[in-house]
Amino acid sequence: MPPDAKNGEFMFTHRPVLLREVLDGLNIRQNGTYVDCTVGGAGHSSEILRLSSPGGRLIGLDQDRDALREAASRLAEFGDRVKLVHSNFTGLLPVLDELDIDRADGILFDLGVSSYQLDNPDRGFSYMNDAPLDMRMDRDAGITAGDLINSLPEKELAGIIRRYGEDRFAGRIASFIVKEREKALIATTGRLVDIIRAAIPAKYRREGPHPARRTFQAIRIAVNNEIDIIKGAVLGAVDRLKPGGRLCVITFHSLEDRIVKKTFRDLSGKCTCPGDFPICVCGAKPIIKMIKPGGVTPSAAELEENPRSRSARLRTAEKVGGA
Numbered sequence: 001m002p003p004d005a006k007n008g009e010f011m012f013t014h015r016p017v018l019l020r021e022v023l024d025g026l027n028i029r030q031n032g033t034y035v036d037c038t039v040g041g042a043g044h045s046s047e048i049l050r051l052s053s054p055g056g057r058l059i060g061l062d063q064d065r066d067a068l069r070e071a072a073s074r075l076a077e078f079g080d081r082v083k084l085v086h087s088n089f090t091g092l093l094p095v096l097d098e099l100d101i102d103r104a105d106g107i108l109f110d111l112g113v114s115s116y117q118l119d120n121p122d123r124g125f126s127y128m129n130d131a132p133l134d135m136r137m138d139r140d141a142g143i144t145a146g147d148l149i150n151s152l153p154e155k156e157l158a159g160i161i162r163r164y165g166e167d168r169f170a171g172r173i174a175s176f177i178v179k180e181r182e183k184a185l186i187a188t189t190g191r192l193v194d195i196i197r198a199a200i201p202a203k204y205r206r207e208g209p210h211p212a213r214r215t216f217q218a219i220r221i222a223v224n225n226e227i228d229i230i231k232g233a234v235l236g237a238v239d240r241l242k243p244g245g246r247l248c249v250i251t252f253h254s255l256e257d258r259i260v261k262k263t264f265r266d267l268s269g270k271c272t273c274p275g276d277f278p279i280c281v282c283g284a285k286p287i288i289k290m291i292k293p294g295g296v297t298p299s300a301a302e303l304e305e306n307p308r309s310r311s312a313r314l315r316t317a318e319k320v321g322g323a
Contacts, residue, residue: 016041016110017250018309021296022314023047023048023051025246025248025296025314026048026105026106026108026246027106029052032052032105032106033056033103034048034058034107035092035106036048036108037092037108037237038061038089039061039068040070040071040114041070041116042071042075045058046074046078048108049078049081056081059082059084059095059096059099059101059104060084060085061084061089063086063088063089063137063141064138064139068086089109102240103241103242105241106241106248109234109250111226111249111251112226112251112253122134123135124145124189127189127192127193128210129189130188133145133146133186133187133189133192135219143223145219145220146187148160148222148223149186149192149219154175158170158171158173158174160218161215161218164221164222164227165215165216166214167214167218169201173199173200173215176195176196176198177192192212192215192216196212197211227255227259230256234263243321244321246291246319247319248315250313251312252312252313257295264288264290264317267288268286268287268289269284269287270284288317288319290316295313295315296315297314298310
């Protein structure tokens with residue numbers, strides 16, 4: 001359901017994905033310290049605070065100032081139990097150091113783009129609305145989607161679409177983009193959609209999802225450097241958990257999930273010696289134990305209520321004692 005407008009202003013809406021599963025995964029403790037590294041509209045955070053009352057505290061990070069404003073409004077009732085910080089989740093460790101927090105009882109990452117960002121036409125994330133090519137989660141930072149589309153060499157552009165969008169027509173799409181930008185700057189999502197549609201053979205345009213979906217996903221990931229920062233963020237979060245503390249990570253596509261799955265597996269101390277070694281010599285020791293190793297996906301009821309949750313997967317790890 002698209003958000004409403006009030007007095008011409010786009011309204012922030014947020015429906016937390018896998019809410020009950022996240023709360024169970026974090027194993028909320030009264031008076032615990034929790035970090036929501038992607039606080040968004042504070043749907044998860046508000047429930048964490050309720051369950052950790054009376055003295056539990058929450059540190060919420062987000063690189064989107066719109067999200068932080070909404071979170072501040074929704075969490076105002078919790079007073080000084082909340083601290084919100086404008087930061088990408090890669091800033092978790094410096095933020096904790098600045099707040100003089102050594103270890104947390106639980107940490108949450110809800111990766112990917114939010115419904116608000118997708119639905120707000122001004123942000124340029126959606127192929128369903130004509131808008132400036134932006135796609136930045138942090139509008140104070142860096143390059144826009146338009147910058148990438150209009151400047152990257154064809155080979156590099158094709159590589160991004162192939163790697164992050166897994167689109168079989170990546171090379172063809174990149175070629176069409178480069179030819180069209182020579183005629184005029186590609187400044188809007190609408191024009192980019194038209195170029196992508198023209199690049200994909202008619203047979204494949206009639207099948208499956210929207211022809212621009214994969215390319216838009218790829219460009220968004222590249223603009224926000226979403227994939228390459230995941231492993232380091234997970235490692236940093238595990239390091240700052242108390243023994244017995246939990247880390248929950250929600251992913252929305254296979255590229256994210258593979259990284260989280262492998263990182264968790266590596267931290268769980270699984271032997272990495274070749275299969276023909278008679279004894280283990282790698283010395284692998286568990287730092288975490290995985291909770292429900294296959295991960296958790298939305299229930300049928302949640303899928304019916306929120307179809308956008310269909311690709312979500314929650315993975316949870318617990319810091320082992322003394323680590």
